Structures are given as C-alpha cells and as structure tokens.
Amino acid sequence: MITLSKIVENLQDRLFNSVVSNNLVYNTCWEDPRLDRKMLQLNKESNVVMLTSAGCNALDYLLDSPRHIHCVDVNPAQNYLLELKKALFTNGNYSLLWDFFGEGQKTGAEVVYQRNIRPLLPTAAQEYWDSHISYFTPSPTEPSFYYKGTSGKIALMVRNRIQRKGLYNNVLQLLNAQSTKEQAYYFFEIEPLLWNGFHKWLISRNATMSMLGVPAVQRKMIEQEYDGIFNFIRQSIQRVFTQLPIHDNYFWRVYLTGSYAPDCCPNYLSSQNFKYLQPRVDRIHTHTSSLIQFLKHHPDTYSHFILLDHQDWMADAKPDLLAEGWHHILNNSSPGTRILFRSASPSADFLPPFVKKHISFKEELSSKLHPQDRVGTYESTHLGIVQ
Structure with a gap:
C-alpha cells in the first residue's frame, strides 16, 4: 500500500529531478x-x-x-558551463575570463561570445550558450551571472532582502573585516534583521531546496540532525561568519555581492595561475x-x-x-x-x-x-x- 508520505516523497523527487536535469543549477562550486x-x-x-x-x-x-x-x-548544462570556462582559457585573454567569471558580467557579452568564444566550444555547448550567453549581460534586476541558474535565483532573493533592509554596507564591512572578532561584531549586528517569517518559510520549502540542488533524502538527513532546515542553515552561516577568517572566503562573497575580488576568488581566476592552466585545460574531459x-x-x-x-x-x-x-x-x-x-x-x-x-x-x-x-x-x- 502506498502511503501519503510516500506519495509526497515521490512528488518531491520528481520536482528535484526536473530541476537538476533541465536547468543550470550550480553556477559555482560549493x-x-x-x-x-x-x-x-x-x-x-x-x-x-x-x-x-x-x-x-x-x-x-x-x-x-x-x-x-x-x-x-x-545535467548537460553543468558540463557546458565548464566547457565555457575551458574556452576562455583557450582564447588566451585573461581579462575576458575575469569579466565573465570574476565580475560575473560582461557588457556586450553576446558580441564577445560570437567573435571570441563560440568557435572554441563543442557543438552541443555552442547550442546551449547561443541561447544562454545573456546570463552574463547585466541588468538592474539581475546584475550578475551568479544570480542566474536555480541556485543563483535563491542567492538573488537573499541579496535583495539585504538591500531592502539597508544592510548591504554592513555586509561589505563584514566581508572586509580583519579579524574573526570584527566579523562576529558585524554578523550579530546584521543577523536579527536578516530573517523574517517569509524567509524562514522559504528556506523550509521543498521547491527552494530543489533549486539549491538539495534532494529530499538529503533534506531528511539535515532535518533529523538539526530539527529543521532553517536551524541548520542558520547555524552553518553563523559558524562560517564568526569562527572562520572571511578574507578569502570567496564562496560566500560571490553570492552576497555578485562578484569575486582579485584577492578573494577561486584559484582558476587568479591572474598568476592563468598561464599555467591555459595549456593544461585539454586534460579536462566532460561527460554527460x-x-x-x-x-x-x-x-x-x-x-x-x-x-x-x-x-x-x-x-x-x-x-x-x-x-x-x-x-x-x-x-x-x-x-x-x-x-x-x-x-x-x-x-x-x-x-x-x-x-x-x-x-x-x-x-x-x-x-x-x-x-x-x-x-x-x-x-x-x-x-x-x-x-
């Protein structure tokens, strides 16, 4: 006999599979x-x-x-994203790589793509980026590639919440703090204003977790350990921002600001690594x-x-x-x-x-x-x- 909980679980799995199979989910590694x-x-x-x-x-x-x-x-979209990064290395222009994936935006991205990047992509990746390269064209509502894709949409909602509350400058002070003590000061100043009933509800939704690439079985693990997704996320964020040095934490910086900084970015975006990686990117092979x-x-x-x-x-x-x-x-x-x-x-x-x-x-x-x-x-x- 199929129980109600099993029906709900099956629906959650179908939602998750639909999201992760047909969309760009992860715009940066986590x-x-x-x-x-x-x-x-x-x-x-x-x-x-x-x-x-x-x-x-x-x-x-x-x-x-x-x-x-x-x-x-x-998910082929994830492989197409890696192929785009490889093509930017093959192109040989570090500034273009930084614009696209350091700043997360490039004015005239479509033109640059057609002239400089598209010919370097495999056919399937070309077809994908022909209709998605606008992800890198900034707009007032979506200023960065890092607010595209399903996980990016959730990050954008958090960023908009921060801005509406007038907390963005406080966040920048937090990210630029020189000690964990200073970080904790700014974090605990921000935290009470960040969460409200809507955001607690949003984080607890299956659809939200699916957009972040978290399947039902993983949510169940978290809920059993932490008495709910919200408690887990809140504790995780608090630990990261108050106990670990934030100056090189590019993971959280990019979602809070929409871009990396030259001294706070993944190693592949560092200018000093570009010439080393460029001749080696063909050692990476993608398989859908x-x-x-x-x-x-x-x-x-x-x-x-x-x-x-x-x-x-x-x-x-x-x-x-x-x-x-x-x-x-x-x-x-x-x-x-x-x-x-x-x-x-x-x-x-x-x-x-x-x-x-x-x-x-x-x-x-x-x-x-x-x-x-x-x-x-x-x-x-x-x-x-x-x-």
Missing part, C-alpha cells in the same frame, strides 16, 4: 578545494573521475598537474552521463574519485543504486585509489557494508580538516583509500 587538495595528493600520474558541478574545482585540481580529469554529470554509465563505457584504473555529496542522494531512497555505484568504483580502482565525498550526515554509516571491507577511511585527517571548510554547509567530509 566544495572547498583547498581542503580537497590536501586530502587527494594529486600528482602528474593522477587519473581523476569527479562530478562536474560548476567546474571550478576541476580547474583548481589542475594546478597539481594530473594527467586526466574526467568530469561527469547527468551518470557515474555508473561513465564507468561502464570508460573502464580504466582511476587514481581518484571525487563524489561531492552525491552519496546522500541515494542513501535511503536508492540503496541498490548506491551499491551498484560502489561496485563500479571499486572495479575501476587499484590499491591506493583515493575517494573523497561530503555528506549532510555526521557519519558515512549509510554506505553498503562491503565498502568498508575494501576501503580504509582516514577519519583522523578528514575530521581535522573538515572544520576548516569555508563553505560550512556539510556535516562531514570523508576520505577513503582503497586497500
């Missing part, structure tokens, strides 16, 4: 690569498989000069596919798997698919292969039992690094090494 690179220990022999997201972290990992990075995503299908069609021995928080998506709802995925990962690994993922759960107890028979989890290292995560929206980080 995992901290500074910690990743300490755990992954990439080198010139590394053969990496990772989930694409917005492609920022693939470019960051490229600084360690791995041999190949295979970026896999079922599930991870399982990718491994079926591209069997190999891979040195690294970066799974983001994708394990959560299958934890309760699709245990058979979760187990199948791990069988394929292990079949394409060798002793020493490193596997990294994050979770909304405080532990990785949801993994199939056979996984821990083949993988040693380095909880001491990951637990040491996890509190330094500048994003702050995951409950745990896990690094496993195949035995």
